Amino acid sequence: MKKRVFSGIQPTGSIYIGNYLGAIRHWVATQAEFENIFCIVDLHAISIPQEPETLKAKTREIAALLLASGVDLKQSAVFVQSHISAHAELAWILSCFIPMGWMQRMTQFKEKSQKQKESVPVGLFIYPALMAADILLYQTDLVPVGEDQKQHLELTRDVARRFNSFYGQTFTLPEPSIPKLGARIMALNDPTKKMSKSEIRSAHAIHLLDSSDEIRWKIMSAVTDSRREIRFDASRPGIYNLLTIYQLFTGLSTSEIEARFEGKGYAEFKRELAEVIIESLQPLQSRYRALIAEANYVDSVLAEGASKVRSIAEKTLATVREKIELGTR
Numbered sequence: 001m002k003k004r005v006f007s008g009i010q011p012t013g014s015i016y017i018g019n020y021l022g023a024i025r026h027w028v029a030t031q032a033e034f035e036n037i038f039c040i041v042d043l044h045a046i047s048i049p050q051e052p053e054t055l056k057a058k059t060r061e062i063a064a065l066l067l068a069s070g071v072d073l074k075q076s077a078v079f080v081q082s083h084i085s086a087h088a089e090l091a092w093i094l095s096c097f098i099p100m101g102w103m104q105r106m107t108q109f110k111e112k113s114q115k116q117k118e119s120v121p122v123g124l125f126i127y128p129a130l131m132a133a134d135i136l137l138y139q140t141d142l143v144p145v146g147e148d149q150k151q152h153l154e155l156t157r158d159v160a161r162r163f164n165s166f167y168g169q170t171f172t173l174p175e176p177s178i179p180k181l182g183a184r185i186m187a188l189n190d191p192t193k194k195m196s197k198s199e200i201r202s203a204h205a206i207h208l209l210d211s212s213d214e215i216r217w218k219i220m221s222a223v224t225d226s227r228r229e230i231r232f233d234a235s236r237p238g239i240y241n242l243l244t245i246y247q248l249f250t251g252l253s254t255s256e257i258e259a260r261f262e263g264k265g266y267a268e269f270k271r272e273l274a275e276v277i278i279e280s281l282q283p284l285q286s287r288y289r290a291l292i293a294e295a296n297y298v299d300s301v302l303a304e305g306a307s308k309v310r311s312i313a314e315k316t317l318a319t320v321r322e323k324i325e326l327g328t329r
Ligand code: AMP
Pocket: 008, 009, 010, 018, 019, 020, 021, 022, 023, 024, 144, 145, 146, 147, 148, 149, 182, 183, 184, 185, 186, 194, 195, 196, 197
């Protein structure tokens, strides 16, 4: 029996190389080994305000990008979270088993809510309960994510353990799968911060659909330092981040890369890095353009994905309801 993989991505903003190198690439690389379920988490997306038309377009865009990145429908299901109502129902139930203190420790909430204070939506606070529901509904073994999701995974395991200890074995305890390299790609305009979707400044991130000129411009203006040597030195976050991106796209070792740029300057390295990224993304971009031109096809993939996995989610939810003795059936 293959182990089951589950992961999710929000249909907000534009997918950038952080998402790709930290998550999507690994989903694709290991899909033959596992039974895979990839979820476009639109209910999570609405924890911050979304324009309805944009949300719909982004949902399709991400589905097409996943397929263009190599997600193979023979090995993986792709579906939209809101198509399966069990997610919202289990999220509510789990939220009744999560102490406030656990939620209050979530650093992502603290960061995202900083500017909003009292007006921050309750949904943003209980976001991790919905994420736990996503994962636990499918009796997931492995969750491939970037490093920023580690704390949410720990909370998922804690609530699964707690529910299991009250009601007997119900949920599989999921393991996080976080890549050794690329789990935290940093922002180009500020390498001390994580590359993220919420930042709209244009030199912050490279999006998977950026043009060659945009990629060149962003890499050339990436913040580095005033040193010269091109070395993998974590104490120089700008150049270290760019070298990591170079390594992930080329597959070369650190010593091969250092040797290649021995005696060369940052500008030369950046020029080559930009070309490497452009070349790596080109095939993906042309597959994407073909797919997105067929919105009906993308929609049918998502409908099929939901019908493939719905019974797994409903079975888990039925077990949960029975254990708690909800209703009188
Ligand atoms: P999100 O865009 O927040 O839905 O994230 C989708 C996936 O990309 C998650 O697995 C994240 O952990 C991962 N991810 C997001 N930003 C980065 C980053 N800067 N570096 C590595 N992985 C990331």
